[in-house]
Amino acid sequence: MTDFTHLLQATLTPVALISGVGLLLLSMVNRYNHAIDRIRYLLKEKHERPTADWRKVDQSIAIIFGRCRMMRRAILCVASSIVCSGCMVFATALEGLGGVDLGWAKALLLVLSVGLVVVASLLFVVEVGYSLKALDLEMRQ
Numbered sequence: 001m002t003d004f005t006h007l008l009q010a011t012l013t014p015v016a017l018i019s020g021v022g023l024l025l026l027s028m029v030n031r032y033n034h035a036i037d038r039i040r041y042l043l044k045e046k047h048e049r050p051t052a053d054w055r056k057v058d059q060s061i062a063i064i065f066g067r068c069r070m071m072r073r074a075i076l077c078v079a080s081s082i083v084c085s086g087c088m089v090f091a092t093a094l095e096g097l098g099g100v101d102l103g104w105a106k107a108l109l110l111v112l113s114v115g116l117v118v119v120a121s122l123l124f125v126v127e128v129g130y131s132l133k134a135l136d137l138e139m140r141q
Contacts, residue, residue: 014088032071063134077120084113
């Protein structure tokens with residue numbers, strides 16, 4: 001029973017990481033979906049405007065599309081981080097149940113998982129800059 005308790009305790013840290021990163025993923029997916037909806041709206045609105053305004057609308061669409069690309073990369077990093085954390089839980093379970101030493105694999109997975117969260121966070125910050133640029137452009141219209 002003590003071995004199982006130790007195994008359970010060892011798997012809680014990666015599970016907590018998955019939970020916290022899941023909230024970040026939710027926020028990113030919501031921003032991504034909103035940006036896509038905004039592009040669809042602008043494409044529809046473009047044809048209702050005079051041709052002279054199309055350039056401004058196209059600029060807005062290009063900026064928002066850049067945001068979508070940035071968010072897609074961030075979402076991929078976060079999802080990959082979750083996979084690494086899940087693999088860490090699996091490796092810990094294999095260690096506890098099979099008596100195999102996977103410390104090096106778990107350390108690598110931890111570094112990858114946290115590193116991917118850092119990269120995703122940096123991409124998220126860049127995306128916020130894009131959104132302010134898009135807002136500035138729309139305010140000038």
